[in-house]
Amino acid sequence: MTVKLSLYERFGVKEYWIVDPGNQYAQIYRLQDGGKYGAPSVYSREEAVTVGIFEDLTIDLQEIFG
Template sequence: MWKFYTVKIDRWKKYQLYEAAGVKEYWIVDVTNESIEVYILKNKQYEFVGVFTKEEAISVHILEGFELKLDKVFV
């Protein structure tokens, strides 16, 4: 239980710090579940884009035209 609580607080703090700092694109990589959560900064607030899994690809918003195939990441 304590570990979950720590992870939850850590994620929330980083989310707030990155948003306040103006980080344009924020990814949370979950190696265990082979997934990536993506957030994009719009009007100084993060907008949730989605959760992507090994079978999918992610368009990198800050690098126009670049797409990352997750089956190459989660081998």
């Protein structure tokens, strides 16, 4: 996970999602102005997440996790 995180950060990937279906949460890293990822936001299955690169797209995690 840290290898991918470093690579994605280096190549400017704006968002990096880690979805854990077993524990039913999503961890999202967002690229900050300085080109580094900040601390991840963690969302539980009861939450809906707005995708940063597509402001009109919201993903309801309850639909993902069932």
